[in-house]
Amino acid sequence: MTGLHTADQVRAAESQVLARTPEGALMQRAATGLATVCLRLAGRAVGLRVTLLVGAGDNGGDALWAGALLTRRGAAVTGLLLDPARAHPAGLAALRRAGGRVTGDPAAAGLHRADLVLDGITGTGGRGGLRPGAAEAVARAVAGPGLLVAVDLPSGVDADTGAVDGEAFPAQHTVTFGAVKPGLVVGEGRGFAGRVHLVDIGLELPAPTARQLTDADVAARLADPGAGDDKYSQGVVGVHAGSATYPGAGVLCTGAALRSRPGLVRYAGTAAEGVRAAWPEAIVTDGRPADAGRVQAWVVGPGAGTDDEARSVLAEVLATDLPVLVDADALTLLAASPELARGRSAPTVLTPHDREFTRFGWELGGDRIGAARTAAADLGVTVLLKGDATVVAGPDGTTFVNGTGTPWLATAGTGDVLSGVVGALLATGMDATEAAAVGAHLHGRAGQLAAAGGPLIASDVVRHLPAAVHLLRTAPHVPRARPPVIR
Ligand SMILES: NC(=O)C1=CN([C@@H]2O[C@H](COP(=O)(O)OP(=O)(O)OC[C@H]3O[C@@H](n4cnc5c(N)ncnc54)[C@H](OP(=O)(O)O)[C@@H]3O)[C@@H](O)[C@H]2O)[C@@H](O)CC1
Numbered sequence: 292m293t294g295l296h297t298a299d300q301v302r303a304a305e306s307q308v309l310a311r312t313p314e315g316a317l318m319q320r321a322a323t324g325l326a327t328v329c330l331r332l333a334g335r336a337v338g339l340r341v342t343l344l345v346g347a348g349d350n351g352g353d354a355l356w357a358g359a360l361l362t363r364r365g366a367a368v369t370g371l372l373l374d375p376a377r378a379h380p381a382g383l384a385a386l387r388r389a390g391g392r393v394t395g396d397p398a399a400a401g402l403h404r405a406d407l408v409l410d411g412i413t414g415t416g417g418r419g420g421l422r423p424g425a426a427e428a429v430a431r432a433v434a435g436p437g438l439l440v441a442v443d444l445p446s447g448v449d450a451d452t453g454a455v456d457g458e459a460f461p462a463q464h465t466v467t468f469g470a471v472k473p474g475l476v477v478g479e480g481r482g483f484a485g486r487v488h489l490v491d492i493g494l495e496l497p498a499p500t501a502r503q504l505t506d507a508d509v510a511a512r513l514a515d516p517g518a519g520d521d522k523y524s525q526g527v528v529g530v531h532a533g534s535a536t537y538p539g540a541g542v543l544c545t546g547a548a549l550r551s552r553p554g555l556v557r558y559a560g561t562a563a564e565g566v567r568a569a570w571p572e573a574i575v576t577d578g579r580p581a582d583a584g585r586v587q588a589w590v591v592g593p594g595a596g597t598d599d600e601a602r603s604v605l606a607e608v609l610a611t612d613l614p615v616l617v618d619a620d621a622l623t624l625l626a627a628s629p630e631l632a633r634g635r636s637a638p639t640v641l642t643p644h645d646r647e648f649t650r651f652g653w654e655l656g657g658d659r660i661g662a663a664r665t666a667a668a669d670l671g672v673t674v675l676l677k678g679d680a681t682v683v684a685g686p687d688g689t690t691f692v693n694g695t696g697t698p699w700l701a702t703a704g705t706g707d708v709l710s711g712v713v714g715a716l717l718a719t720g721m722d723a724t725e726a727a728a729v730g731a732h733l734h735g736r737a738g739q740l741a742a743a744g745g746p747l748i749a750s751d752v753v754r755h756l757p758a759a760v761h762l763l764r765t766a767p768h769v770p771r772a773r774p775p776v777i778r
């Protein structure tokens with residue numbers, strides 16, 4: 292599990308270490324880690340042409356100290372001082388002592404031929420997008436051939452939200468210190484961070500503000516069936532999705548549930564004929580949810596329409612004491628009658644994309660974690676806010692940011708697949724917020740596998756779910772399954 296920590300949390304942890312270590316020691320740790328990653332990425336030091344973009348704060352200090360270390364190893368380092376009078380004094384002195392050169396002129400900083408550019412303009416102290424001088428230097432860096440490495444955080448990205456208000460440094464790699472900040476993995480910031488490398492600087496951190504699951508975390512939550520299991524004990528999920536005219540959503544959602552957790556899937560709705568033809572394994576009725584038989588969780592909404600019948604089905608399942616996942620058309624209906632979800636005794640999971648989210652009247656700006664949390668607290672539900680980094684927030688504030696997936700998932704029907712996956716996990720009795728996070732992770736991995744063969748369609752994601760489960764199980768650090776009992 293990767294913990295995500297806010298800038299304030301990191302700063303507070305830093306000040307504890309600062310109080311008990313010699314002056315500059317913490318920055319030395321950061322700079323040493325930074326230089327080490329740079330050498331690994333570049334593959335050499337001698338003759339390496341490095342340009343440092345140096346802002347006026349400690350982020351610039353990190354870059355200068357790392358530049359000094361690289362100079363000592365034989366690199367040719369130039370520091371471009373964006374605010375020369377305020378450049379970190381000790382870092383500047385160190386770079387000069389080591390033999391590095393400095394300039395205040397962007398045209399003289401060697402950006403057109405650098406092998407490596409370190410962005411030390413702003414870190415956790417940055418506010419808003421890049422200022423004009425910084426933006427000009429970044430534009431030169433981007434136009435040049437150098438590998439773009441951000442120090443702690445790509446400058447211009449908000450550490451806590453990932454919001455980018457204006458311009459930012461488009462890093463290929465980010466070397467971050469002490470903890471991964473949310474802005475590196477969510478919102479626009481995710482696209483600016485590139486690959487994230489975490490350098491341990493010995494901070495004692497509080498509980499993270501949000502978490503990102505790893506393959507091993509997800510595998511550990513997907514228990515194998517045991518000798519005593521039968522199809523009912525693994526959880527039975529009910530699906531109400533699709534329509535007679537458009538059975539697709541019912542087929543995709545049912546198939547995804549079957550391929551995630553092959554206990555039993557019951558389908559109720561007017562797409563019955565199409566679902567039966569596609570999935571003989573499902574138990575299908577063209578009646579209402581009450582006609583479907585016993586289930587442990589319901590999925591309602593994908594392609595199910597917004598007419599009076601759909602409205603009364605939504606009210607019927609929300610009136611049960613079972614976990615319910617509400618998606619697509621059912622979200623449109625729920626937005627008009629949110630009281631149906633408030634105060635339920637069992638968990639409710641909403642899976643909106645941006646437009647569905649705003650239909651509830653919730654604001655969606657650059658802070659997707661904050662928005663999902665506000666919505667979850669408002670209705671007392673789990674909110675899975677879809678996107679390239681899907682955010683899951685529970686009613687108690689527990690928050691996950693998904694780290695898997697591919698833009699190829701932006702195609703019709705993949706949301707229906709996600710609903711089936713999460714619904715199946717809910718039926719196993721998994722905590723609703725975890726089920727949403729685990730489902731998003733698994734769905735993203737299945738999408739990545741499906742996309743490896745070229746552009747994907749939603750049914751490819753369904754087909755790749757078992758392989759995705761296998762991939763998660765074989766990830767490093769997965770706890771070993773108990774050996775089978777031989778009788
Ligand atoms: N604390 C520690 O011990 C350790 C901290 N560490 C490092 O310190 C970093 C935090 O340093 P920090 O707090 O000095 O702030 P920082 O990120 O350098 O930015 C402030 C400067 O940026 C400027 N500026 C602001 N917005 C801007 C914009 N949009 N565009 C352009 N400029 C802008 C702002 O200017 P001003 O507003 O003052 O005019 C000010 O000069 C942290 O990320 C990590 O790298 C590590 O070494 C580990 C030990």
Ligand SMILES: Nc1ncnc2c1ncn2[C@@H]1O[C@H](COP(=O)(O)OP(=O)(O)O)[C@@H](O)[C@H]1O
Pocket residue numbers: 619644677678679680681696697698699700701702703704705706707708709734
């Ligand atoms: N740019 C993107 N990168 C990664 N995943 C994406 C992107 N755009 C959408 N997705 C994912 O694709 C799925 C789309 O769901 P949704 O919009 O509900 O589609 P549909 O309603 O057609 O089934 C979600 O899981 C979402 O997170």
Ligand SMILES: [K+]
Pocket residue numbers: 350410411412413414441442443444445446
């Ligand atoms: K930076």
